[in-house]
Amino acid sequence: MIVRIMGEGQVKLADDRLTELNKLDDELLAEMENGDGPGFRATLHALLAKVRELGEPLPDDALEPSDLILPGPDATLEGVRDLLSDDGLIPGA
Template identity: 60%
Template sequence: MIMRIMGEGQFQVADEHLNRLNQLDDELLTALESGDEAAFRSSLGSLLSAIREVGSPLPDDSLEPSELILPDEGASLDQVRELLRSEGDGLIPGLPE
């Protein structure tokens, strides 16, 4: 799966990492729902760090379509809420059962 972090670039992430990313996404959703800015910043940073850790960066000149677009670390609570409205249940989709 190709994920784009806004303003940063694209990462190829193997499906085997989606469960971990979903857990971090759930923590982000909890922080958003509570409106806790500190927890939101921490959970967004953790999610993006995990994507950078498990993903392989694509070259800047790559024209691959992104399957997911994620906010950058400077995104506000409202900006991420808006992304979630357009994406559905969280930023990272679950694996089909």
């Protein structure tokens, strides 16, 4: 699976790693629903750090289609609301 972090680039992530990310995604969704800005920011940074940790960066010149697009670390709570599905940022995980 190819994951794009907006403003950073892409990483290749094994499909079986999605379950590790789903807990953070669930927390992020709850914080969004509760309007918890500080919690949202901390969890978003943790989610992106985990994606970077588990994934393998693709070269900057790679043009792979992204299976999943995550907001960048400077994203706002309001901006991310537009990206969320009912399942969070990671659908079906």
